[in-house]
Structure formats: C-alpha cells, structure tokens
Amino acid sequence: MTMASALVPGGSTEYARQGNPTWESFESVLGALEGGRALAFSSGVAASAALFDLVPIGAVVVAPRHAYYGTIAQLVERDRRGQVQLRLVDIDNTPQVVEACQGAALLWIESPTNPALQLADIETIARAATQAGAAVAVDNTFATPLRQKPLELGADFSVHSASKLLAGHSDVILGAIVTADDRAHAALEKRRTVLGAIPGAMETWLAVRGMRTLHVRLDRAEANAKELHRRLSDSRHVVYSRYPGFGTIIAFEVAGGAVAAQKMTEQSDIITYATSLGGVESTWERRRRHPGEPESVPEGLIRLSVGIEDVEDLWIDIQNVLAAVT
Numbered sequence: 001m002t003m004a005s006a007l008v009p010g011g012s013t014e015y016a017r018q019g020n021p022t023w024e025s026f027e028s029v030l031g032a033l034e035g036g037r038a039l040a041f042s043s044g045v046a047a048s049a050a051l052f053d054l055v056p057i058g059a060v061v062v063a064p065r066h067a068y069y070g071t072i073a074q075l076v077e078r079d080r081r082g083q084v085q086l087r088l089v090d091i092d093n094t095p096q097v098v099e100a101c102q103g104a105a106l107l108w109i110e111s112p113t114n115p116a117l118q119l120a121d122i123e124t125i126a127r128a129a130t131q132a133g134a135a136v137a138v139d140n141t142f143a144t145p146l147r148q149k150p151l152e153l154g155a156d157f158s159v160h161s162a163s164k165l166l167a168g169h170s171d172v173i174l175g176a177i178v179t180a181d182d183r184a185h186a187a188l189e190k191r192r193t194v195l196g197a198i199p200g201a202m203e204t205w206l207a208v209r210g211m212r213t214l215h216v217r218l219d220r221a222e223a224n225a226k227e228l229h230r231r232l233s234d235s236r237h238v239v240y241s242r243y244p245g246f247g248t249i250i251a252f253e254v255a256g257g258a259v260a261a262q263k264m265t266e267q268s269d270i271i272t273y274a275t276s277l278g279g280v281e282s283t284w285e286r287r288r289r290h291p292g293e294p295e296s297v298p299e300g301l302i303r304l305s306v307g308i309e310d311v312e313d314l315w316i317d318i319q320n321v322l323a324a325v326t
Contacts, residue, residue: 026204027176029211030166033145034158036180039188040204044141044161045070046197047175051137051157052106053191054184055084059105062129064091066116068139068161069292071108091125092118098128109155110139111148112244115287115303117251119244126154135184141165141278146218147246151180164278165248167203167210168217174203217280217308221248224282224314225306231315237322239300249277250304258299260325261286265302267324270309270317277305282314 023040031038041047048071055061063075065088072088079086087100091113097120101107107129111120126136137157138150144165150158160166162174179185192198229243232252241252254261265273265284274283275290284304287293306314 020201020204022201022204023199026162026199026208029208030145030160030162030176031178033211034140034178035149035151036158036178037182037185038176038178039185039192040162040199041175041177041192042197042199043173044159044163044175045074046195047159047161047177048139049074050188050191050195050197051159051177052078052084053195054187055105057083058085060085060087060103061106061108062087062089062097062100062104062134063108064110064113064118064120065089066091066113066118066294066297067108067110068114069290069294071110071139073292075108090118091120094121094124097125101125101129101132101134104129104132104134107134107136108139109136109150112142112247112249114142115249115251115293115297115301117242117244117249122148122150122153122155126150130154142247142249144214144218144247146215151178156181156184162207163276165218166214166278167207168214168279169206169210170276170279170281172203172206172210174199174207218248220308221280221306222246224248224308224311225250227311228304228306228314228318232318235322237326248306250306252302252304253298253300254302254322254326256300256326258286258288261300261302262289263325264321267321268317269320270313271304277303279305280308282307282309
C-alpha cells in the first residue's frame with residue numbers, strides 16, 4: 001500500500017492526485033472482472049458525477065424513475081440548471097425506454113433498481129440506445145460483475161458504488177467506472193484529476209482485500225436472501241416481497257404501513273438499522289424516510305440487505321419484530 005502524497009519526479013506519476021500504485025491494484029482487479037479498464041473514484045456519487053460531466057450541455061439523459069436517489073438528485077439538479085434535459089422512464093418498460101432514447105446522449109440504467117428491484121432488459125435497450133447515438137451506462141452495484149457484466153451486454157460504462165458488495169465490510173467509501181473505450185477512459189481520468197475526486201490509498205487497499213472474498217460472501221448472502229424472500233412471501237404480516245432472483249437485496253412491504261415498517265427496522269436485534277448495504281452484516285431501513293425518495297415508492301417499503309449470518313437467526317429476528325409491530 002502506497003500512502004505517499006508526493007512521488008518521485010520523472011516517474012509515471014509525480015503527484016498523488018494523478019495516480020497511486022494502490023489505486024492501480026484495485027483498478028486492475030475490477031477491470032479484469034468487468035472486462036474493461038477501471039478507474040477508482042472517491043465515492044460512487046463522484047464516479048457518476050464525472051460521467052455526467054462528459055454529457056454535452058443541454059443534451060438529453062434518459063434515466064430510471066426509480067433509482068438510487070443520489071444519482072437522480074444529481075440529474076434533477078443538472079436539469080434544473082439547463083445542463084441536461086432529463087427523461088425519466090420505467091426501466092423495466094422496454095418499449096418506453098427505447099422510445100425515450102431517440103435524440104438522447106446518455107442512457108443511464110440501474111438494474112436491479114434501488115429500492116424497487118425492477119429489472120431492465122439491458123441488452124435490448126443498450127442496443128437501441130447505441131443505434132440512436134446514445135452512450136450507455138449501467139449501475140452494476142447490486143449485481144456485481146459476478147452476476148452481471150454490462151460491457152458484454154452492450155453498455156459503454158459499468159459504474160459501482162464499491163463501498164457496497166465489492167468491498168463488502170462497511171468500512172470503505174469508494175466508487176468506480178469501468179469502460180473498454182480508451183478515449184472515454186482518458187476523459188474520465190482527466191475529470192477525476194481536475195476535480196480531485198480521487199480515492200484514498202487505504203480505501204482502495206481495503207476494497208482489494210474485500211474483493212478477494214466477494215464470491216464467497218455473495219454466494220452465502222444470496223442463498224440467505226432467496227430463503228428469506230420465500231418465507232417473507234408466505235408471511236401473513238407481509239403485503240408482498242420482491243427479489244430479482246439474484247443478489248443480496250430484498251424489498252418488502254409490511255402490513256401496517258409506514259409506522260409499522262419504521263418500528264420494525266428500529267427494533268431488530270440482529271439486523272442493523274442502517275442506510276448502507278452490501279456488507280457481511282444484514283441491514284435494513286424504510287426507504288421513504290428519506291425526503292428524496294420518489295413518492296411512488298410505498299411508505300411501508302423496507303429495503304433489506306442480507307448478510308452472511310445464519311439464516312435461521314435472521315428469520316427469528318424478522319419474525320419477532322413482525323409480530324411486535326403488525
């Protein structure tokens with residue numbers, strides 16, 4: 001791990017805002033997993049902001065109506081300022097997305113979406129967007145390259161909040177973009193340097209450490225998620241449970257609405273009440289407690305990020321709080 005901020009003159013990097021060997025280790029691993037060249041950023045939001053900066057002023061950006069609110073908030077603000085024209089779509093409605101891509105400069109895909117867990121037909125809409133002249137970016141945070149490879153499906157960029165499943169231990173803030181386009185890579189690297197949206201050496205080192213166990217963590221947490229989704233779907237206390245068939249995230253709505261859902265997340269013993277996700281520990285929260293969450297997200301929806309704990313312990317915890325609040 002290289003912690004230096006000033007490096008030897010005459011080398012590939014002379015100042016740490018331009019590069020760091022530890023970043024390069026992380027970028028090499030992620031790039032190999034995704035099938036492209038990776039760039040590390042200080043956060044997932046910093047990564048998406050660098051990409052949005054490449055969109056021409058006034059151009060059209062197509063994005064999911066339901067998506068991570070930090071992403072949509074950026075696009076809404078840029079639209080308000082006249083920097084982009086934002087078109088929001090239901091990303092699982094393929095004809096609607098294809099139509100919206102006409103005249104667009106960028107199609108931003110989130111699949112599965114956060115928190116509604118909608119799935120996009122990435123290959124079909126990426127092909128249509130490319131034919132329409134739009135670049136295609138996929139937020140691959142929930143799926144990871146072990147479950148989905150956007151570049152192989154026709155995307156130009158695969159974007160990550162590496163704080164989540166990639167690093168996997170809830171101790172890192174880090175983002176990344178992967179692309180197979182050398183010109184796009186150079187442009188993004190320039191934005192990172194100019195804006196100073198650089199990661200720390202410790203963060204990238206921790207992320208590489210985390211990725212060494214990604215396959216083991218993901219397999220275990222995914223098995224837990226599938227079983228919990230099955231049991232939640234059968235519970236009389238649950239209105240519905242959504243699970244995309246892969247990954248570690250479940251979205252479910254409890255009987256009793258917002259009040260019951262909020263009490264539930266606050267009273268659990270094993271599952272941690274927290275806004276983050278993708279760690280070895282299970283976390284959950286009621287998403288509409290955030291003012292920026294779309295009104296179409298139900299007030300009582302809970303996003304559950306399933307960890308690697310014993311599934312029976314998790315189910316007992318869920319049953320106890322369900323019975324207490326509904």
